[in-house]
Amino acid sequence: LKADSYLIEMIKWIRSHIKDAFEVQYKGQAKPIMNWLKGSSVRAITGIADSEHGNVKDIFEAVASYIFSGYFEAIAPDYPAFSQWITGDSMQGAAQDVLSYLAGGAATKRATAVMDALGLLEGDKLRATKSRYAITVLDILQAKGHGQVVNNSELLERVNARLYFKPDSYRLEPEWLLVILASLVHSGELELSVVGHNISASDTTLFKTVSFDTLKDFKHIQAPKDFNTSAIKALLEMLDMNEGLAISIQNGDDGVVRTMGEKIDDYIRVILRDQQNLKDRLPLWGQHVLEEAEAQTLNNKLTETKIFLEEQQRFNTPGKLKNLKVTVAEIEAQTLNLEAWREYKQLKEVVGDLTPMVDYLKNAQLILAEDDDWQEQAKNIQQSLRAGLLERNTRLDANFKEKMLKQLGELKKAYIQRFVEQYQRARLTLVEDQVKAKLISDSRLISLETLAGITLLPAEHLKKWRESWAGLQVAESIEPKMLEVNPQPVAFNPRANTWAGQAKDRLYYLDDQLDSMLKEWTLNLKNNLADPFIQLDLLKASQKENVNSFISSGKLPEPLSREFIEEVNKVLSGLEQVNISIDELVSRLGKGTPQSVEEIRKRFEILIQEHCKGKDSEKIRIIIE
Helix, strand or coil: HHHHHHHHHHHHHHHHHHHHHCEECCCCCEEEEEHCCCCCHHHHHHHHCCCCCCCHHHHHHHHHHHHHHHHHHHCCCCCCCCCCCCCCCHHHHHHHHHHHHCCCCCCCCCHHHHHHHHHECCEEEEEEHCCHHHHHHHHHHHHCCCCCCCEEEHEEEEEEEEEECCCCCCCCHHHHHHHHHHHHHHHCHHHHHHHHCEHHHHCHHHHCCCCCHHHCCCCEEEECCCCCHHHHHHHHCCCCCCCCHHHHCCCCHHHHHHHHHHHHHHHHHHHHHHHHHHHCCEECCEEEEECCCHHHHHHHHHHHHHHHHHHHHHCCCCCCCCCCCCHHHHHHHHHHHHHHHHHHHHHHHHHHHHHHHHHHHHHHHHHCCCCCCHHHHHHHHHHHHHHHCCCCCCCHHHHHHHHHHHHHHHHHHHHHHHHHHHHHCEEECHHHHHHHHHCCCHHHHHHHHCCCCCCCCHHHHHHHHHHHHHCCHHHHHHCCCHHHHHCCCCCCCCCCCCCCHHHHHHHHHHHHHHHHHHHHHHHHHHHHHHHCCCCCHCCCHHHHHHHHHHHHHCCCCCCHHHHHHHHHHHCCCCEEEEEECHHHHHHHCCCCCCCCHHHHHHHHHHHHHHHHHHCCCCEEEEEEC
């Protein structure tokens, strides 16, 4: 009892004076024990909670761990990093926690920490073949060849009386190697031979009943002689089936195998269809969403996966699946290909959702004028959409699609508003249409139509006036629903509309044109008839009086008769008409390029000479059409 009390007193004293009572020397440098932990703490290293009390041993081990960490990293660069404090004394217990879990028990926090450190987990699922340590074990087993085993001594190497797995890099203790081997057994990747037992994926309960030392001192490992459970599970998962069905297959369930076969057939059929679709590279707004190289890469992946699936079609019974030789790694490679395929199908769905709106806007671009402000908005959104679809990290984001649909919807709304505005500007109201109707019976138009019978007057001008008049149309009612589905629901194309102003302005312009044409034609006729070369004596007495009255007053006779027109044509027949079109005139005078006065004069004189060559210039009358 006295000894116990002395021990308690001694421990109490050590706790109180540990900062001063102990000195640690390393590489010739001596410091008080706690000074070595500057920048860290015993709790940070050991993971002891604030509510817990550590002991003196924890302090010594924490300081030793901190000091030797650099040295250990140098000799074992690939040793796992544990999230929980594990010492030589607790290592076996931690390993047993994992074995208990693999035998069907619950996973303790310590077991999860160990499996996570060894890379055996993917999320919260056991994925032994993902671990670099497990991959190394499988590589060693595979290198042995079919039917060969790998002995304990071939995996563990002795260094200074201690055994390690890959001491120059991993430096894993036998306890951790056992955890890795047990995980691979659980996954169906290998079988573990120990004294009295050969443990396979169907015997994992033995990890709880066989002594730890017996397991740790295993004899050898070998490839599984029964079903390749891990590969079957991986194949089931690849086909979007429950990996737990692997047990049903082992029990001879033909139904599960048939379902696998049907799934494989469906995958092959849809892959073939999508490979055809890939040739189009997802067209949208006049461009391809998929670059040629990206489409080719995906096509190669699909071809590889199709061939892989076709090879699995022969395993159509539980018995045949015993001969399944593919590895989990090979299946996972195809799973990645399928993931790329699923991303393509997602992208195809995104493009499908965007296409109706894009097609509408693409047609709208051909309707509005090229210099319309709306066209610039459309171009900017088109470029934004293109950039987003080329960015692989963006294009499958639901927010991206919703954002683009919103922008496209706003652009469509702006187009509809713009189309309606331009349509209403280019069309007459019902009141204005009545004004238009009155023009066709206007006395000025009647006079011009009569005067058009005089050969020297430009009747073509009147023809164009009539065409312009006919082009003025009254606005129809446009149903909003029609514009929602058809960017051009009425016979109106703003791009083809040459009149920039409103239709009513054009109507008033046509009214003014009647005045100006009648005035110009009247003056033109008067000047021609007043020409001294005109022989008015050829006219009948009554018509001669009308012509002389017209020449002197400048007023056309009323009513303007056909007889008057015929008599005028008769006296003007001695004059020769020369027609020069506006287009030719502009072209011959330099097509709008800057010219000097002298250059214009020369060009015009050459034009006149060409048209009047061989004619009496005194009798020529030039008409600009």
